[in-house]
Amino acid sequence: MEEFVGKNVVIDVESPYVYVGRLHELRDKTLILRGADVHDLRDSTTTREVYVRDARVHGIQPNRKTVHVRLEKVVSIALLDDVIP
Template sequence: MEDLVNQIVVVDVEALFVYIGTLSAVNDKSVTLHDVDVHDLRDSKTTRERYVLDSRSHGVRTNRKRVFIQRQQVVSISALDDVIE
């Protein structure tokens, strides 16, 4: 994951949330993002994939300056640029 630092990433977690933001740091306990869009998938009818694709096309809708995500909750991390239709 170190090669993704300072890139905009998508973090999928076990819960019904998706995080899109710039990866700041990674350690054994957490992943830190800044300029983050924290999206609760229960708040819309949009699927996770559609939301991420829309964010890639239209830009990240930042609603948090910084977020710490517990590593044990992370399912996957990928660069937003690696998301394909």
């Protein structure tokens, strides 16, 4: 994941949240995002896939300056640029 530092990423976690933002730092137990959009899928009618695709096409709409994501909850991480629009 070192190669993702400084780039915009999508993080899927076990819960109904999706994180989109710039990966700032890797720590032993957390990933730190800056300029992040933390999205609770329970608050919207869209799917995870559509939401992430929209972030790829329209850009990240940050609602947090900094977010710490626990590594033990991460299911996958990908570059936002790798999302197929």
